[in-house]
Amino acid sequence: MTTAGLLFFDGLLLISIVSLAWAALASRDExxxxxxxxxxxxxxxxAWSRLLAPDVALAxxxxxxGLTGALLLAAAHKRPARVAAGExxxxxxxxxxxxxxxxxxxxxxxxxxxxxxxxxxxLHAFGNPPQDTLPRAIAANIEASGVSNPxxxxxxxxxxYDTLLELAVLLTAVLGIFxxxxxxxxxxxxxxxxxxxxxWLVPVLILVAGYLLWVGAHAPGGxxxxxxxxxxxxxxxxxxxxxxxGLPEGDLLKxxxxxxxxxxxxxxxxxxxxGRPFLGYPPAWAGVLILVIETAAMLAIAATLVVAFxxxxxxxxxxxADSRTNVKQKPGKAxxx
Amino acid sequence: MINLLSSIxxxxxxxxxxxxxxxxxxxxxxxxxxxxxxxxDNLGLGLLIxxxxxxxxxxxxxxxxxxxxxALLAASAASAxxxxxxxxxxxxxx
Numbered sequence: 001m002t003t004a005g006l007l008f009f010d011g012l013l014l015i016s017i018v019s020l021a022w023a024a025l026a027s028r029d030e031x032x033x034x035x036x037x038x039x040x041x042x043x044x045x046x047a048w049s050r051l052l053a054p055d056v057a058l059a060x061x062x063x064x065x066g067l068t069g070a071l072l073l074a075a076a077h078k079r080p081a082r083v084a085a086g087e088x089x090x091x092x093x094x095x096x097x098x099x100x101x102x103x104x105x106x107x108x109x110x111x112x113x114x115x116x117x118x119x120x121x122x123l124h125a126f127g128n129p130p131q132d133t134l135p136r137a138i139a140a141n142i143e144a145s146g147v148s149n150p151x152x153x154x155x156x157x158x159x160x161y162d163t164l165l166e167l168a169v170l171l172t173a174v175l176g177i178f179x180x181x182x183x184x185x186x187x188x189x190x191x192x193x194x195x196x197x198x199x200w201l202v203p204v205l206i207l208v209a210g211y212l213l214w215v216g217a218h219a220p221g222g223x224x225x226x227x228x229x230x231x232x233x234x235x236x237x238x239x240x241x242x243x244x245x246g247l248p249e250g251d252l253l254k255x256x257x258x259x260x261x262x263x264x265x266x267x268x269x270x271x272x273x274x275g276r277p278f279l280g281y282p283p284a285w286a287g288v289l290i291l292v293i294e295t296a297a298m299l300a301i302a303a304t305l306v307v308a309f310x311x312x313x314x315x316x317x318x319x320x321a322d323s324r325t326n327v328k329q330k331p332g333k334a335x336x337x
Numbered sequence: 338m339i340n341l342l343s344s345i346x347x348x349x350x351x352x353x354x355x356x357x358x359x360x361x362x363x364x365x366x367x368x369x370x371x372x373x374x375x376x377x378d379n380l381g382l383g384l385l386i387x388x389x390x391x392x393x394x395x396x397x398x399x400x401x402x403x404x405x406x407x408a409l410l411a412a413s414a415a416s417a418x419x420x421x422x423x424x425x426x427x428x429x430x431x
Binding site: 193200201204 | 408411412414415418419422
């Protein structure tokens with residue numbers, strides 16, 4: 001009875017994932033596809049938690065559905081001209097259409113090839129008895145890792161190299177965003193209801209981020225989920241029309257953005273000096289070191305994601321008055337709708 | 338007894354979700370659709386949460402569930418107002 005019910009639920013989940021993905025791809029209105037993509041991410045998060053992977057589910061909901069959706073919506077907002085015309089395809093010249101079709105087909109082919117390879121790998125995996133050498137190895141060494149959540153143990157201790165490089169990728173990305181120049185003034189000030197919501201939502205988001213960071217040591221959570229939640233506070237502030245989205249100013253911002261990689265490297269090098277392997281924490285110190293690294297990583301991830309959302313370097317402090325006048329100067333139809 | 342009560346609450350919650358979804362699909366304009374969606378779903382989630390909270394092992398879990406409902410109430414009230422405001426300004430008047 002219960003198994004049949006769960007099977008039914010899983011079937012529904014699968015059908016919704018595939019149909020939401022299809023609807024998001026097939027929609028010609030960019031905003032509609034982004035919103036469908038966010039719904040797709042949320043359903044995917046439910047699927048991850050059904051697969052007993054709550055860490056991935058949290059990351060998918062916070063980063064995949066929430067922040068990526070916000071980024072895509074902001075990108076779609078910036079070029080409304082193409083969105084408005086559903087018939088844009090008929091207007092553009094043939095060379096462009098040809099390129100579009102070529103791009104679309106090559107992406108489709110690549111995706112099909114990837115799906116085929118994954119299906120082949122899965123089929124292969126199902127043919128063999130399940131190998132639990134990795135979970136057993138983690139369980140055998142979890143005491144030495146300093147945390148009791150196996151996912152955090154892998155991310156911050158056993159495979160800390162990978163996480164360090166991921167943070168380096170984020171740092172590189174934010175350098176690219178900084179190269180885009182200064183950010184646009186942003187949205188007009190929020191109405192009373194959204195302003196009121198912002199006033200209590202932002203502190204709650206900050207609190208939740210701290211909780212996720214702390215709880216990551218022994219339950220699902222950690223720096224990436226916490227950073228995404230903290231960044232969501234910045235996104236809310238930006239949407240509410242605040243010029244300051246909670247980012248520190250000037251050089252301090254650069255320090256915060258580099259903090260993840262810097263603290264990671266400092267810890268690793270200090271351990272090298274002390275005669276241990278690079279990032280090979282002594283078991284007695286592992287818990288504290290992981291918390292320090294994760295705190296720095298959370299701040300860096302949050303700052304990076306907020307900078308990505310505002311789409312450029314934040315304006316210096318003096319720019320507040322400028323931006324106000326900028327907003328006032330063009331209250332045209334773009335500001336209205 | 339507890340099982341019966343929680344089943345009744347959950348089924349009632351699902352009924353409101355169903356009503357809200359049908360309203361979202363069938364009602365003619367954006368304002369009545371918003372009304373159906375946010376009002377009915379808020380009530381549906383509330384009943385659902387109470388139905389689940391009865392089964393909770395301790396008070397803390399029940400309070401966490403309640404917190405989820407309160408957060409959703411605030412979010413859906415604010416987003417309904419914002420969507421309606423935008424629609425009033427830019428698209429159609431009721």
